[in-house]
Amino acid sequence: MPRSVMRKYVIMGIQGSGKGTQAKLLAEAFDLVHISVGDIFRWNVQYHTKLGAQVRRLMAEGSLVDDSVVEAVVRDRMALHDWNYGLIVDGFPRNARQAEFFLESYDIDGVINLEMPDEEVHRRVLARRFCPQCRLDFNLIAHRPKVDGTCDACGSILQTREDDQPEALAARLRDYHEKTKPIIELFERKEFVAHVDATRPGQRGDALTISYFFGTQV
Numbered sequence: 001m002p003r004s005v006m007r008k009y010v011i012m013g014i015q016g017s018g019k020g021t022q023a024k025l026l027a028e029a030f031d032l033v034h035i036s037v038g039d040i041f042r043w044n045v046q047y048h049t050k051l052g053a054q055v056r057r058l059m060a061e062g063s064l065v066d067d068s069v070v071e072a073v074v075r076d077r078m079a080l081h082d083w084n085y086g087l088i089v090d091g092f093p094r095n096a097r098q099a100e101f102f103l104e105s106y107d108i109d110g111v112i113n114l115e116m117p118d119e120e121v122h123r124r125v126l127a128r129r130f131c132p133q134c135r136l137d138f139n140l141i142a143h144r145p146k147v148d149g150t151c152d153a154c155g156s157i158l159q160t161r162e163d164d165q166p167e168a169l170a171a172r173l174r175d176y177h178e179k180t181k182p183i184i185e186l187f188e189r190k191e192f193v194a195h196v197d198a199t200r201p202g203q204r205g206d207a208l209t210i211s212y213f214f215g216t217q218v
């Protein structure tokens with residue numbers, strides 16, 4: 001596999017579209033550094049950093065983390081320059097302002113937009129279950145429990161997360177579309193955007209397909 005090309009991608013996709021998985025596959029296939037902004041925040045919360053405390057407080061108030069805070073996190077992470085062959089940014093930008101900041105600050109080669117119809121997102125997300133006892137995740141489509149409704153490991157009754165209830169999901173989908181549409185439009189004016197059908201099976205195949213969008217050979 002040729003390693004001479006530098007690749008800088010942004011991956012976008014709705015919850016349930018397999019964005020994290022696709023980002024990891026692409027990172028593996030091309031030796032890219034996977035920059036997951038969500039992971040950076042989770043790490044900070046877990047290790048009780050100053051930033052983590054700030055994020056916790058905002059979440060407790062039900063507020064979103066400020067654009068300026070998110071941008072500072074991205075700027076610090078990008079300043080590490082720890083990649084040899086490129087990077088894939090996941091979980092950023094999330095609104096038009098963040099997208100403008102990103103486009104002004106960094107050169108990227110392309111945006112991968114994983115597309116999935118809302119009905120399919122509903123189908124996938126509403127199939128999620130978890131065990132309240134041992135925290136194992138199940139999925140009635142992809143990872144069914146051996147006995148309906150019960151945890152394979154401990155036999156507890158499986159539950160649905162509050163976030164995965166139909167109304168909460170519908171609100172998230174609306175919010176996603178509202179914020180994502182202007183981002184995609186901004187990117188399309190300046191960058192190459194590959195729209196990828198995320199409903200197709202075969203994840204390794206998807207990563208390969210995505211690479212062809214960018215005219216690269218694997």
Ligand SMILES: [Zn+2]
Nearest residue numbers: 131134151154
């Ligand atoms: Zn369990």
